[in-house]
């Protein structure tokens with residue numbers, strides 16, 4: 380079931396530029412109207428060290444009651460803007476890059492970090508998703524659903540991700556303040572590229588960069604769609620050419636099969652893994668992929684790069700297999716097949732083979748894995764995602780007690 384509401388809300392916001400740091404907000408004028416309707420005017424008083432600005436949001440509610448709780452519709456409760464917002468003190472967000480990019484300040488929370496008190500890759504990817512959605516929220520284009528514009532909603536279109544790459548130089552620590560920038564550009568004729576940069580708020584040092592490619596899918600037929608003109612008109616004014624990860628020709632990721640060195644079988648989506656589009660959220664796939672990586676790697680190495688190629692949707696009843704292959708075995712096979720003479724990789728002799736070679740490589744600086752997720756359909760396997768990860772030895776590991 381969809382939470383279906385159409386954004387019938389008009390939200391006008393008058394504001395002047397002000398510093399986003401330390402802005403306590405007070406809601407005023409929120410009394411209900413006589414007939415029990417929600418208030419038509421919300422006022423926010425925003426104070427900062429430099430300026431005192433009053434933001435007034437005039438909100439018009441739908442004439443017909445829409446799905447909601449306790450007499451309050453979801454539209455009223457979330458107040459999705461239908462006009463571009465330049466700053467949002469509650470989301471700690473603002474529009475940057477001459478009006479087309481989005482920046483949000485976030486603090487790394489306790490539940491976002493792992494045993495070493497640094498944000499997990501999954502947390503980072505969730506933050507990428509969150510900031511991307513908030514970017515659409517601020518644009519005033521958000522329709523019904525998961526980042527879809529109103530034009531997309533009218534055409535039953537949803538976004539699907541086809542490729543994602545995350546490069547992490549340094550993992551943020553619990554309590555650290557981050558600044559995340561995100562923006563979009565065209566990708567080919569019918570795709571959109573979204574990039575991100577995550578920096579330390581205090582030093583400006585870049586912790587991570589990410590890029591992704593998105594296409595539109597018809598929600599009903601599940602077929603990919605061209606971008607309709609009406610949608611192109613909505614989104615193209617937001618395009619800016621600014622690639623955070625320079626595009627070399629993308630490396631081919633090999634298909635893995637049941638002969639992969641590490642296999643995790645029987646992974647099944649839980650109800651809580653489904654997102655607003657009613658399919659397994661793509662961040663969830665990454666968790667499944669990393670589950671297949673051997674423990675000794677996770678202990679001593681830190682993921683520095685991940686590339687994901689999404690190939691098929693995963694339904695809630697599918698049973699998933701996670702395949703993982705250390706890179707050097709692939710090279711051996713290619714070497715043999717291609718007749719090339721490959722004897723050493725990173726100074727490790729291929730002759731020692733399998734585990735010995737993996738151990739040898741793990742004593743060097745970097746290791747790489749190829750990944751695959753597949754679902755079994757009878758005797759056939761359908762690929763959901765292919766991936767490649769690069770791991771660096773943890774040398775200056777952050778320890779909390781010094």
Ligand SMILES: *[C@@H]1O[C@H](CO)[C@@H](O)[C@H](O)[C@H]1NC(C)=O
Nearest residue numbers: 411415416448449450451452
């Ligand atoms: C909705 O909830 C509020 C707070 O719990 C309560 O005061 C109010 O009476 C409720 N309204 C309705 C229509 O049930």
Ligand SMILES: *[C@@H]1O[C@H](CO)[C@@H](O)[C@H](O)[C@H]1NC(C)=O
Nearest residue numbers: 476560561576619621622623
């Ligand atoms: C490109 O993105 C980076 C990272 O957010 C930003 O610092 C830079 O100003 C952007 N360049 C342009 C031309 O917007």
